[in-house]
Amino acid sequence: MIVRCADAADVRRALRWARAEGLEVSVRGGGHGLGGWASNDDGLVVDLTRMRRVLVDPGTRTAWIGGGARAGDVVSEAARHGLVPVTGVTPSVGMGGLATGAGEGYLTPLHGYASDNVLEFEVVTASGDTVQASATQRPDLYWALRGAGPNFGVVTAMRIRLHPLPEQVIGGSLTFTTADIPRATRNSWELMEHGSPFSFPQTMYARGGDGSPTVTVFPGHTGPSGVAAREIGALRAGTDPVDDTAATTYAGLLHQLDPDGDVEDEGGSRHLWDCFHLPFEGARGEQVDLVLSLLPSFGPNTMMELWPTRPAEIVGSESVIPRSRGVTLVVLGMWTDPADDAREIGIVERISDTLRSSGLVRESPSASNHVTVYTVNRVRDLYGADDFARLQRLKSLYDPDNVFRNCYNVPPGS
Numbered sequence: 383m384i385v386r387c388a389d390a391a392d393v394r395r396a397l398r399w400a401r402a403e404g405l406e407v408s409v410r411g412g413g414h415g416l417g418g419w420a421s422n423d424d425g426l427v428v429d430l431t432r433m434r435r436v437l438v439d440p441g442t443r444t445a446w447i448g449g450g451a452r453a454g455d456v457v458s459e460a461a462r463h464g465l466v467p468v469t470g471v472t473p474s475v476g477m478g479g480l481a482t483g484a485g486e487g488y489l490t491p492l493h494g495y496a497s498d499n500v501l502e503f504e505v506v507t508a509s510g511d512t513v514q515a516s517a518t519q520r521p522d523l524y525w526a527l528r529g530a531g532p533n534f535g536v537v538t539a540m541r542i543r544l545h546p547l548p549e550q551v552i553g554g555s556l557t558f559t560t561a562d563i564p565r566a567t568r569n570s571w572e573l574m575e576h577g578s579p580f581s582f583p584q585t586m587y588a589r590g591g592d593g594s595p596t597v598t599v600f601p602g603h604t605g606p607s608g609v610a611a612r613e614i615g616a617l618r619a620g621t622d623p624v625d626d627t628a629a630t631t632y633a634g635l636l637h638q639l640d641p642d643g644d645v646e647d648e649g650g651s652r653h654l655w656d657c658f659h660l661p662f663e664g665a666r667g668e669q670v671d672l673v674l675s676l677l678p679s680f681g682p683n684t685m686m687e688l689w690p691t692r693p694a695e696i697v698g699s700e701s702v703i704p705r706s707r708g709v710t711l712v713v714l715g716m717w718t719d720p721a722d723d724a725r726e727i728g729i730v731e732r733i734s735d736t737l738r739s740s741g742l743v744r745e746s747p748s749a750s751n752h753v754t755v756y757t758v759n760r761v762r763d764l765y766g767a768d769d770f771a772r773l774q775r776l777k778s779l780y781d782p783d784n785v786f787r788n789c790y791n792v793p794p795g796s
Contacts, residue, residue: 384427390504390512390538393428393449397536398510400426401785408788409536412450413476416653417754419532419788428536430478438463443545444501449478449538456542457633465544466632468496470751471584471602472640473633481540482531483751483790484703486691486710488602488635489545491579494696495747497528497703499543505535508785512538526776529703530750530765532789533773534780548580548604552614553635554627556599562621563587563597563677567670569617570599574690574709575662580605581613587677587686595677601627602635654715654727656734657752658743659691661708665742672740673711679736681729683717691747702769704747711737712752750790761790771795 383405385396400407406425412434421427430450438445440463447456454473460466470480470487477496485496493499502516503524513535515524526534558566570585577583582602590596599617603610614627630638660669676686692707713733715726737743745764746752753760762770774795777784782794 383425384429386429386432387538388432390506393430393506393536393538394510394512396426396428397506397508397785401508401510406788407785409532409786411476411478411537412452412455413479414472414474415476415479416655422788430536430538433538436460438465438544440465443543444541445544446539446541447477449536449540451477453477453480453636454633457636460544461547461631461633463544464547466547467542467544468493468499469636470496471636473636474640477542478537478540479532480751481542482527482529482537483749484529484693484747485751486689486693486748488582488604488632490693491577491582491690492604492694493543493545494694495528495703497531497701498693498696500528500540501543502541503527503531503537504539505537507535508781508783522776523780525701526773528701529747530773530790530792532750533777533786533792535786548632550605550607550610551630551632551635552601552603552610552627553630553638554601554625555638556601556614556617556623556625556627558597558599558621558623560594560596562623563595564670564674565620566597566599566617566623567673569619569621570688571666571670571709573613573616574688575666575692577613577690578605578609579694580609582690583617585688587673587680589680589682589684595680599623600638604632604635652715652717652720652723652726653754654730655752655754656713656730656737657746657749658711658713658737659706659708659746660711660743661706662692664708669709669742672737672742676713676733676736679729679733681715681726683715683722683726684729684733685714685716686733687712687714702765702773704764704766706744706747708744710746710748711743713737753790756790758791758793761792765792
């Protein structure tokens, strides 16, 4: 059963009824969560996709947004006032799911995670009560919601911080020949670690039609023209890419990877994603060699994406999410034919096993937004033993029956 909620009162009624009937509960926010956690068999789905209202207060540079609002909704409304939120990298991402994980995107090096920019939550808890959480109201819950949020309730609204809209944005891509992949990878890695806070290069690897590996770098630059020219030039150094970088808007930058901005277009696709963190203090040469060694094992539906995790430090925004700086690596398979399940799952699992056994990776701060299969040990490793124990105590307080378990789950504890 799917309940398409219009407001928090609908969510309260849906949860109370589901619990009275002993039904499993899943929550669908606004976007394209790919772990299958937004649905279940024979249970109830709390669907927030009608709750997309965005109310901008330009005087305080904040906005109240509904639990089903997508990045494109908020960007469009904020831009009318010369403002912009911290988002992911596509317009169809649900802001609630993004900001209750870490939430990384083009503005993270300058303004922090999306979760850092949530000032207040409205949440319906497992008991069917509506509560507020902020730095001054239920600060323990506020701490947990920013990084492990789906464990603690249904976020029906958030008040978020907005920032001045970038005056210049460079989008487009650099596509490299197979021979240039090693140099392009090293160039991108250098910029990911040492670039300005205006730089958020995404490096995407796949297999071309002839079976050879391909790499495309999306510079995603939001800084002054001189800085952009220098840093995009550094990505090209020693290579001869096909260059279609060009000035755009922030909204245009989001749409370059998702032109239609329509999450429904993903219907029918089958997905397996995994996510890792390669810390900057690690041995970069070994890390780069590891990444390059994975490319021959790709199938036609395998992709790998790298981006920088170096969130700005935001005063007063302590949360559960780790702040280790490094490179986030996502490996994914996307296919449509169920007959290909064994092959595609096997490819992604073998790549993940290679990464995990290398000794060069950690759990990624963005794991809850990009992992489809996990273990409790991985969740504990992400948050660390002390914070995981604190989360378990809070889970026992707010959701002792683990109603909200269809997520990157923290089970209740003593």
